[in-house]
Amino acid sequence: MQKFDLIATCASGIEALVGRELRDLGYHVQVENGRVRFEGTVEDILRTNLWLRTADRIKIIVGEFDAKTFDSLFEQTKQLAWDTLLPIDAAFPVEGRSRNSQLHSVPDAQAIVKKAIVNQLSETYHRRTRLPETGALYPIEVAINKDRVQLTLDTTGESLFKRGYRVDKGGAPLKENMAAALVLLTSWKPDMPFVDPVCGSGTIPIEAALIGQNIAPGFNRSFICEKWDWVPAELSEKLRDEADSKANYDVKLDIAGYDIDQNMIEISKRNALEAGLADVISFKQMAVKDFKTDKINGILVANPPYGQRLSDQESVRKLYHEMGTVYRPLKTWSKYILTSDLEFERFYGNQATKKRKLYNGALRTDYFQYWGKPIWHHEGKREKA
Template sequence: MDQFKLVATAASGLEAIVGKEVRRLGYEPSVENGKVFFRGDKSAIARSNLWLRVADRVKIVVGEFQAKTFDELFEKTKALPWETYLPLDAEFPVSGKSVKSTLFSVPDCQAIVKKAIVNRLSEKYRRQGRLMESGALFKIEVALLKDQVTLTIDTSGVGLHKRGYRVMQGGAPIKETMAAALVLLTSWHPDRPFYDPVCGSGTIPIEAALIGRNIAPGLNRQFASESFDWMPQEIWQAARTEAKELANYEQPLDISGSDIDHRLIEMAKQNAEQAGFPDVISFKQMQLADFRTDKEYGVIAANPPYGERLEDEEAVIKLYKEMGEVFQALPTWSIYVLTSYEAFEEVYGKKATKKRKLYNGYLRTDYYQYWGPRKPRQDK
């Protein structure tokens, strides 16, 4: 197959960012709730897995149809060209979900889809009885929404947030994909200072460094589709070569992070070293109240503890008040804070220029944005 319909899944609120990433790769996106659809060849599968910073997974859409009965689900699934994707020895577990559909029993839907695919492959490969399923892994999902069925094959394997650099983490780490989104939603450019005052194990500063040097986030990991027999290794080699050539490893960066917990700072340093930034990001144990700088036109992006994690509203209020007081002394800086605490602006002491609704896992949060002035252009 030369062209595929692909879907990049994403957390609610982040679809537009993924859509922009897809467009930058040269593909035309169609953005829906939690999903970005696009068409591409085998190279698109490799390149999107390597480059998409904010997407959760990249999947092949095998088929879409309406089904209100189990017979319909079976026959329409069986009619799809599964042999195009699955070799005779393919291992293909089926997962599922159903929302507001007549066929609400997910286990039954999974079993029927599995049976339909087995029947199709048995006929096409002229095999009787059970398939061995001893080869490469093809994870299939049947998703039903208001009786509309979508059948997909996962090309990513482990979720795309698993970059491979996070060797250590704190108690409530932010996903790498969300951290990348927080950076991309700021006005930051690599020639400006970037600071995370509550950096934890360092995820946001590390993602900023990857973005600042244009390093593909998936460059140092493997993907499920690398084992698909119809995906030539030359495709992956070309995609990785392209990524290495596009990286700007010499780009100077001024990125720093601090945290009150010395153990987290040690974790952040180890994670940064694993990511290839041992001397690029500056991490320091420090109370937020002690932050001072003479630098201008910087960007602060923070994912501070919110009540759900501290179970101590007084500590949360104290931290947010401190933020407002400390950041008031940075008139040229742009400040971005992610929190689920609804009274944040009141406690912080200033109304945000803009706030954006995001879901951090299943938790609804707001990204409060305080835009600083534009950095003046320097005369050549």
């Protein structure tokens, strides 16, 4: 089976997580800014689309080369074996971006790449008329950075964060793959209590439940490459059956989501139902200041409002203060809180054990981590809640 050079693209700050996920799936990886390189067959393309929780897309690298002139871009693009990927009726829009390069005009770069591919396909398929472009979609990107050109073919389609379970959302929803990253950056294990005290539309608890039950995040959606003539439908089916057999639907999880807004709790319940997790997660209306628990050795993950507008800042910082007051006594719990307010620790009233810089979309945020001290059995096992 043909091997491809592949990249998993991702948000800045979580490349190491994507690398870890790929290594756990058995791949050799090279972690770079905003992406992780690996090699694989058609089967690996489908498997990684199905299983990666924190990536955005899986792309095939069709070619990489240096180009400082449009002639060079045209000739080197034309030399690539596009006909092995694109059938005669392929619809192949070309997107582009350029940074710190002599070929800085993105529309021109897109047009040149498009023309070169049309040229190569027309010669290969002996076409004298225009290519029809009436078939399946093959999205191509030309990315130029410091005169280095990378031509890729997107296998995913809609970004991997679109799991397919979100039927409704609140004002500032967290992307599903970012929510999964927040969970994977904690020390949570499925036998531990998990709480999101400001759950909004329920994304963080839902992603935790998918992780806890080992459910493939792409199980309930399709990928653009599944419509391509060289991607066998039976292979897709086989990998989905395999994923279904690996899920542990019977594992008992203790996952709760709370929000001050009853409307958001209803949305969370609808989303959990769509994800097949309605009986797995407990959602309840509750203000942060009212949270109490007798459970021990838990994990709390929160993505509270950031107070970006000055008018909101006072109420948000009051919320941070309430969080500190309520969570500090939970000595065996580890708390993880994401916000763009870099003064968060001052209002929370405690310095974080560790901070990690992450990007929530284009917004720079910090993940403030407060590590608890779990209570252990004398045999060295964690005390259960």
